[in-house]
Amino acid sequence: MAGVYVLGATGGIGKQVVTQLLEKGVATTVLVRDPSKAKSLFGENDKLNIVQGDYSNIDTFKNSIAGHERLFLLVHDMDNMPKIKTQFAEIAYEAGVKQVVDISSGSVSGPWRVSAITTAHYYSEKNIYELPNRGFYVALRPSAFFTNHFFGDHMTVKHKGAIFGAADPDQKASWISTTDIALLAVNCLTEPVEYHADGVYELTSARLSGNERAAALSNALGKQIKYIQIPFEDAHKQFMEHAHMPHHVVYGVLDGGLMPCPVNKGLSVVLHRKPETLEEWFAANKDAFV
Structure with a gap:
């Protein structure tokens, strides 16, 4: 398969995603502020490409996203999340990315604008889903970690x-384990894009x-x-x-x-094991x- 591009690679979930992708032999690119931190986390690996940059480095992302089939999207900036996620997803789709896997929030499934967290994730999902001519979009909605x-x-x-x-x-x-969140993300990123299509997975175990x-x-x-x-x-x-x-x-x-x-009783189907x-x-x- 073509490569996976990862945003949010050095956090708790992102680190697990990158580690598992590399273990599967998947060519993986990470956009990170501190390349030395990424090297210390993941070591030397022929499948790993480290790009220095952050959310403000749009040109850096544009120049490095070409040739990737998937984008893993994890953004911690709650205030600017909808803008960041929408912008990066749009650039990715225009570059030929077939699938975006986004770490959203279980709160999106509840009342609209119940909190700042809900609002940020709600508009992120809505904006990406409504992008014209997009590829597949998978939203993972975890509850408390x-x-x-x-x-x-x-x-x-x-x-x-x-x-x-x-x-x-x-x-x-x-509640949900971050191990399960990362595993489901990796499964979505490595299984056929048509299999998960525009899936929405509620992550409460x-x-x-x-x-x-x-x-x-x-x-x-x-x-x-x-x-x-x-x-x-x-x-x-x-x-x-x-x-x-x-x-x-x-x-x-x-x-x-x-x-x-509610507890998602179908998690074992997409995790390929019990939560x-x-x-x-x-x-x-x-x-x-x-």
């Missing part, structure tokens, strides 16, 4: 034996309450971990301090975190919590 537990929970578990949150202890929220997450942690660590409900103001402050995100994004994460994204459970994820990452 298991890795969100690294935004403070790992420290409170270490020092206080508890995780904290604003939600009621038995109120369920939607589990609906879990604070008490259930604490129980899963207790099982993984072999000691009692509690879930403690705190005021929204305190949860907001804690998330701001540990996630280093602006207020409007943090507020969207906390307020929208309880959106009832990773939170218990499995805690077991694999327990060193961060002890």
Whole structure:
């Protein structure tokens, strides 16, 4: 197959996508601000092409996208996301790219403009979908990441034996492993473009309450971990301090975190295995919590 071009290659999901593509022997180009960081992450590989640039380097992208069949699109800039994603997708399609795989958000499936996060992803999807003469467009819509537990929970578990949150202890929220997000992206990027076509995949593998997450942690660590409900103001402050995100994004994460994204029972079909459970994820990452 022709090559895959990756935006967002050095983040948690992007890193896994690039690593798996290279393991499959797929020619992969990454657009990164710091080539030395990409080299340290992925090592020397004849299939890897590193291009220095960022979202503002449109000409650099135009000059390097030709010859690629697929584009993986992951953008962290929430404020400028629709503009960035639309611009890069349009250039890619005009250059002959047959498929764009976009990391969107499960919140897009809910009410319109429920948060800043929803709005950014909604208009990104809408703009790309409505591009004239485009190729295939696959949207992956994950709910809360298991890795969100690294935004403070790992420290409170270490020092206080508890995780904290604003939600009621038995109120369920939607979750997914970033490992599953990356795997599905790679499957879409390497399987026939016609197979996934203009697919939309809702990525929620589990609906879990604070008490259930604490129980899963207790099982993984072999000691009692509690879930403690705190005021929204305190949860907001804690998330701001540990996630280093602006207020409007943090507020969207906390307020929208309880959106009832249902579990997608078809994930095993497109993952070609069962989704990773939170218990499995805690077991694999327990060193961060002890």
